[in-house]
Amino acid sequence: MATIRKSARSTNPAAERPHPDATRRSQRSRQAIYDAALALVGEVGYPKTTIEGIAARAGVGKQTIYRWWSSKAEVLLEAFLDLGEQAVQAQGQEEPYAIPDTGDIAADLKAVLRATVDQLYDPKFEAPSRALAAEGLVNEQLGREFVAKLLEPSLQLHVDRLRAAQAAGQVRPEIDPRIALELFVSPLAQRWLQHTAPVSYAYTDTLVDYALHGLAPR
Amino acid sequence: MATIRKSARSTNPAAERPHPDATRRSQRSRQAIYDAALALVGEVGYPKTTIEGIAARAGVGKQTIYRWWSSKAEVLLEAFLDLGEQAVQAQGQEEPYAIPDTGDIAADLKAVLRATVDQLYDPKFEAPSRALAAEGLVNEQLGREFVAKLLEPSLQLHVDRLRAAQAAGQVRPEIDPRIALELFVSPLAQRWLQHTAPVSYAYTDTLVDYALHGLAPR
Amino acid sequence: MATIRKSARSTNPAAERPHPDATRRSQRSRQAIYDAALALVGEVGYPKTTIEGIAARAGVGKQTIYRWWSSKAEVLLEAFLDLGEQAVQAQGQEEPYAIPDTGDIAADLKAVLRATVDQLYDPKFEAPSRALAAEGLVNEQLGREFVAKLLEPSLQLHVDRLRAAQAAGQVRPEIDPRIALELFVSPLAQRWLQHTAPVSYAYTDTLVDYALHGLAPR
Amino acid sequence: MATIRKSARSTNPAAERPHPDATRRSQRSRQAIYDAALALVGEVGYPKTTIEGIAARAGVGKQTIYRWWSSKAEVLLEAFLDLGEQAVQAQGQEEPYAIPDTGDIAADLKAVLRATVDQLYDPKFEAPSRALAAEGLVNEQLGREFVAKLLEPSLQLHVDRLRAAQAAGQVRPEIDPRIALELFVSPLAQRWLQHTAPVSYAYTDTLVDYALHGLAPR
DNA sequence: CGATAAGCGAGACGGTACGTCAGGTCTTGGA
DNA sequence: TCCAAGACCTGACGTACCGTCTCGCTTATCG
Numbered sequence A, B, C, D: 001m002a003t004i005r006k007s008a009r010s011t012n013p014a015a016e017r018p019h020p021d022a023t024r025r026s027q028r029s030r031q032a033i034y035d036a037a038l039a040l041v042g043e044v045g046y047p048k049t050t051i052e053g054i055a056a057r058a059g060v061g062k063q064t065i066y067r068w069w070s071s072k073a074e075v076l077l078e079a080f081l082d083l084g085e086q087a088v089q090a091q092g093q094e095e096p097y098a099i100p101d102t103g104d105i106a107a108d109l110k111a112v113l114r115a116t117v118d119q120l121y122d123p124k125f126e127a128p129s130r131a132l133a134a135e136g137l138v139n140e141q142l143g144r145e146f147v148a149k150l151l152e153p154s155l156q157l158h159v160d161r162l163r164a165a166q167a168a169g170q171v172r173p174e175i176d177p178r179i180a181l182e183l184f185v186s187p188l189a190q191r192w193l194q195h196t197a198p199v200s201y202a203y204t205d206t207l208v209d210y211a212l213h214g215l216a217p218r
Numbered sequence E: 001c002g003a004t005a006a007g008c009g010a011g012a013c014g015g016t017a018c019g020t021c022a023g024g025t026c027t028t029g030g031a
Numbered sequence F: 001t002c003c004a005a006g007a008c009c010t011g012a013c014g015t016a017c018c019g020t021c022t023c024g025c026t027t028a029t030c031g
Helices: A027-044 A051-058 A062-068 A072-090 A105-120 A123-138 A140-167 A177-194 A201-213 B027-044 B051-058 B062-068 B072-090 B105-120 B123-138 B140-167 B182-194 B201-213 C027-044 C051-058 C062-068 C072-090 C105-120 C123-138 C140-167 C182-194 C201-213 D027-044 D051-058 D062-068 D072-090 D105-120 D123-138 D140-167 D177-194 D201-213
Strands: none
Touching: A027 A051, A027 A062, A027 A072, A027 A123, A051 A062, A051 A072, A072 A123, A072 A140, A105 A123, A105 A140, A105 A177, A105 A201, A123 A140, A123 B123, A123 B182, A140 A177, A140 B182, A177 A201, A177 B123, A177 B140, A177 B182, A177 B201, A201 B182, A201 B201, B027 B051, B027 B062, B027 B072, B027 B123, B051 B062, B051 B072, B072 B123, B072 B140, B105 B123, B105 B140, B105 B182, B105 B201, B123 B140, B182 B201, C027 C051, C027 C062, C027 C072, C027 C123, C051 C062, C051 C072, C072 C123, C072 C140, C105 C123, C105 C140, C105 C182, C105 C201, C123 C140, C123 D123, C123 D177, C140 D177, C182 C201, C182 D123, C182 D140, C182 D177, C182 D201, C201 D177, C201 D201, D027 D051, D027 D062, D027 D072, D027 D123, D051 D062, D051 D072, D072 D123, D072 D140, D105 D123, D105 D140, D105 D177, D105 D201, D123 D140, D140 D177, D177 D201
């Protein structure tokens, strides 16, 4: 969640959408649409962001949007993915993000969760990701895309780190890492998404401690 | 989460919305609106449910909706709360739900989570609660109402049960129950909401075990 | 053609178009739409007159136009009929137009044709009637309405006058007046509509003379 | 009107439209465009005939149309002229049409008008000529072209025949043939164009009789 | 007990955005 | 260099709902 990766998507050049000829596609327009979509979601919120508004702001015909995407949610999803890619490239980061492995699983997870918190409240990211999450709840197709392209890569890193911890004897070997990671990731996600309670570093640290050592007395 | 209660709301007779005279309110219309709203959300989905559609289906003027509610989300929220109340009354349940206390915290939590799973996939409840959750992500005011009226009461029961477990020495005394419950509630919620993975009894049982005993070797 | 009458249409109060409730209709909007339509056709021409433009100029929602008319041609037709009615009322003319009967059929027809010429080149009338005529050629349904509501009443007056002339022995009794009137009306109409040649009083006088006395030597 | 001639147009090889090099023009495309335009006007009507539709049907790029014509009306006008030429050539008719001169002006005119009626209701000709006439009413530039290229040549033949009749003493010498011909041509044109009344041989015969001998008693 | 004022059903209204169609311009790649 | 193909910006289409507003019509106190 704290991590956005180059993500599988970007390298199948043609025909993600069936009909038009992608080789003739205007990169200028595409980028302008991404920028406009992200800006509008940030400024007026997702529900008041309209395709017409995006087109106008991007200086683009509506048809150019409809040609390549089928809904504002799809536009925003791709815009957000693109934003992630650009953020990665801007840092000159050749390695895709990974969770550090200092040998101390508790410390590493706490560090990652703190970074995740920072990202969740980064104004550039908050509005779009909240909007996409919301849309995904109700629109299953988009929800799956959202999960696969945005969440999954990041979750996989947690799985990897937990497996390493198992190898190092810091996590019990019979634990399923896919489930384990949810103990600390999901609570954070829910608090942030649903405003159920404030999110602080102390909170995420506590989550990691509880998850590692359990609620029951030892 | 598995529980829906009478919930604070129902007994302040006048002026939830400022203007009209609630004593003259037509209960026939109110109920018809609730029914129509829930039916439409179930049949065509939340985004295609419209105020006009609800009014038409309920045989009601649009103004009658706008007089008492300010958005389709509010209508649906109240309709859903009403649905919960009616479900409770139908069972002749005078006591509000509570989590059983057999003395075995693990068993009790597993039972409650299994009941929660059943409710989440009950067709009457799924569409509206998913819709309300989605709307709540993006509309903070509604989100808070949603949390306070629907989630909070149920979460409080978990808190109570965890405190009892602490008194019984089954949960460490320094644990914060508000955070603790998230270890198993949030993962379930997220899997369900975001379709990230299937939800089974085995899964919720595992969550309880992991949460109680931790990931680290003991 | 020189004459616009109260015309049968205006006095069936309800349901010319099936669906909406005509009693609730906004007369303010209706008049604003008529004004806007006529103004736009005069200013930018019929093809560049759009429903959207009419709505904007009239300060009216598009739906208010689509509720009551099915095309811009219909709007313009009714607007034009209304214009005619108002022109008649403005003159305080209680009698519907009629062709004068001085006893001299030649003089009377020449007078009427001169008046017709004046009207054809009246800027308020020219653009809309030309546009409606054009639309009527290609859209048969509208064409029939146009003929029935605008042309027919005026043509009937010519028929009446010709019958009077037959009674007075100025026109041969076996002549069919419906056909006879076309000898001078149609040439005028065609010159005007198709810009085939200029139209002058001398021309219309000549038409009447040729029609009355024939081309062949007597 | 009953006659379509080789007409001035066809033999100025270059630069009717300024820009492109007409010598390199693809005759295949040109013919395909004509065919498509006429077919579409016949099948779906003039208003629903679009440049895109013509291009698609002709298997031609839109630019190929815009390169050589400035509007669908122009395309159709040329297509229609071409159709006339081809019809003439198909009959192996080296002489341009002329009105017969049997010495009996009444009979000759009646014959020509009957032929005109036949042509007006020929399905190949009706839709395009009606469409062009309509467009000409509103678009003065095109209207003049339409008149000059299509109507004028045919009208001139009537003028010639009337002059011959004058020489033969069958038409009064002081009659202006340009005006005279309108007495029978315009009524026919108007009935056909505006669907004001059915057109039959009996009707056109009557027109000729009325025009020649006048309405007044002799 | 009759007046009067509220809620109500209906739905017209001024708007905004939808998703589509076509116009006319421009670019690309193949002949 | 012309042409087919079609992406692009533009602008209008006709539709769906929004939230507001008026209409009569119950209906239920209160003067």
